[in-house]
Amino acid sequence: MDRIPEEFRSRWVSAGSVAVLTGAGISAESGVPTFRDAQTGLWARWRPEDLATPQAFQRNPRLVWDWYRWRRELVRDAEPGAGHLALAQLERRIPRFHLATQNVDGLHQRAGSKEPAELHGNLFRDLCAYEGTEVELPEETDEAPPRCPRCGGPVRPGVVWFGEPLPRRAMQEAESAAAVSDVYLVIGTSGMVHPAGDLPVAARRAGAFVVEINPEPTPITDFVHLSLRGRAGNILATLLEALP
Numbered sequence: 001m002d003r004i005p006e007e008f009r010s011r012w013v014s015a016g017s018v019a020v021l022t023g024a025g026i027s028a029e030s031g032v033p034t035f036r037d038a039q040t041g042l043w044a045r046w047r048p049e050d051l052a053t054p055q056a057f058q059r060n061p062r063l064v065w066d067w068y069r070w071r072r073e074l075v076r077d078a079e080p081g082a083g084h085l086a087l088a089q090l091e092r093r094i095p096r097f098h099l100a101t102q103n104v105d106g107l108h109q110r111a112g113s114k115e116p117a118e119l120h121g122n123l124f125r126d127l128c129a130y131e132g133t134e135v136e137l138p139e140e141t142d143e144a145p146p147r148c149p150r151c152g153g154p155v156r157p158g159v160v161w162f163g164e165p166l167p168r169r170a171m172q173e174a175e176s177a178a179a180v181s182d183v184y185l186v187i188g189t190s191g192m193v194h195p196a197g198d199l200p201v202a203a204r205r206a207g208a209f210v211v212e213i214n215p216e217p218t219p220i221t222d223f224v225h226l227s228l229r230g231r232a233g234n235i236l237a238t239l240l241e242a243l244p
């Protein structure tokens, strides 16, 4: 990005409230695979319906658990990237700032973001698949999947699979933030998954200036005021430096 477009600058300077939605692209720079990249995305190697649905877990709990265990290890070895760090700094700078993420990797928190609304859950939470409640497992176990210490049911990762509702509080927070934001940043998401993908459109309808940060066009591109083409880390670092 050579220079910040004037309208963006003026909307930013006068903004009372900034809201952000992130997706897998911001974590790609930390080495965490995205979902839909044709070459390197998770869905290029696995079919979503075989792994990211309640039916898949019912059919083959071991396969699904092992896939998520592999991803946990990958994320444990990853570090927050320049994009995560820039957003954590913006949060400290802007009094009314809200971050919603579709990512389940916890990298925003590790970068210093306080309480992002995790719309698709968190890879490191464990849930009892029968009771739906959070489970504390005593230690890492080789059982795949481990058993709930209370009822003996299978334990599943605390993420949101296709066909499941999003966590109500996180979604309500994200919707409220979109509705009151003056500037809305949508970063590193294909916008193909709903209802999270509807948030930038809702923000625009409510009057926000919507900016997309992504190296590629997406279905959201047509709805935004400004597309900044490039990597999240580079663009956010530039914005952090250039904007008050």
Ligand code: BJW
Pocket: 022, 023, 024, 025, 026, 028, 029, 034, 035, 036, 037, 041, 052, 102, 103, 104, 120, 159, 160, 161, 162, 163, 164, 165, 166, 187, 188, 189, 190, 191, 192, 193, 194, 195, 213, 214, 215, 216, 218, 230, 231, 232, 233
């Ligand atoms: C970079 C970059 C760099 C790369 N810098 N950028 C309306 C219409 C049609 C269908 C539906 C609808 N409403 C609901 C549905 C059904 C379904 C859905 O959306 N299906 C679509 C596939 C069509 N939605 C659901 O089922 C949701 N639940 C629901 O609606 O429940 C209703 C209900 C109500 C009451 C009772 C019961 C039910 C749940 C959706 C859950 C999604 N879960 C997943 C898996 C999470 C667990 C896991 O991690 O395994 O969430 S799917 C996957 O996609 C994951 C992601 O969070 C999500 C979004 O992906 P994201 O982040 O956009 O990644 P990519 O890979 O798609 O894109 C990466 C982008 O980054 C690209 O654009 C790159 O260009 C870019 N990029 N490098 C910046 N350096």
